Amino acid sequence: MRKTTGLSFYRRKKKINPSLVKEILVWAVEICLTVAVTAILVWLFGFRVSVVGSSMSPTLENGDKILVNRFAYNIVAPKQNDLVVFLPNGNQRSHYYIKRVIATPGDTVQVKDGVVYVNGEALAEEADVTETEHGMMAEEEITIGEDEYFVLGDNRSNSEDSRYASIGNVKKEHIIGKAWMIAAPFQKIGWIK
DSSP states (O other), X not given: OOOOOSOOOSOOOOOOOHXXXXXXXXXXXXXXXXXXXXXXXXXXXXEEEEOOSSTTTTTSOTTOEEEEESSHHHHSOOOTTOEEEEOGGGOTTSOOEEEEEEEOTTOEEEEETTEEEETTEEOOOSSXXXXXXXXXXXXSOEEOOTTEEXXXXXXXXXXXXXXSTTTOSEXXXXXXXXXXXXXXXXXXXXXXX
16 A cells, blocks of 8 residues: 555644743743832832932932832831931822931920930930021920921921921821932932931
């Protein structure tokens, strides 16, 4: 019998390469994990805020871009000398304020003769700050309430902060996070002190 050659209407079964399928699945899982981890890190630490005004000079200057750690204060409470980012009185239409925590819940604060007193003792400033010329609301001793923080700018003569009735003590629920890194301009990139 003679074998015929010609057209065949039977499909040849294509063999699936199991190692290729496995490699594709591994790549897909790795890409998904990378995207998920990146999204979480950006959400927690990648929140970027621009500094508005000179109230934090010389630590931060107008136009500096900083990264905000939104997760930090879910674990621990803000402490004295932290730079916090907040919305004044929770006002969603306001720009973000960046100020230094001076006093925490239960502390007393008074600004007298250009000196900031916390719990009756002159505050030992860790940052380079200007003299506090006006005490305004803090000329009389203030006791900081529960879940409240007294904040001041480093440039005290040009800072709208807790001394003003429009800001007052900052409630913890209005604090967005901790300012932790300068992202721009390029020559200033680094951790915030």
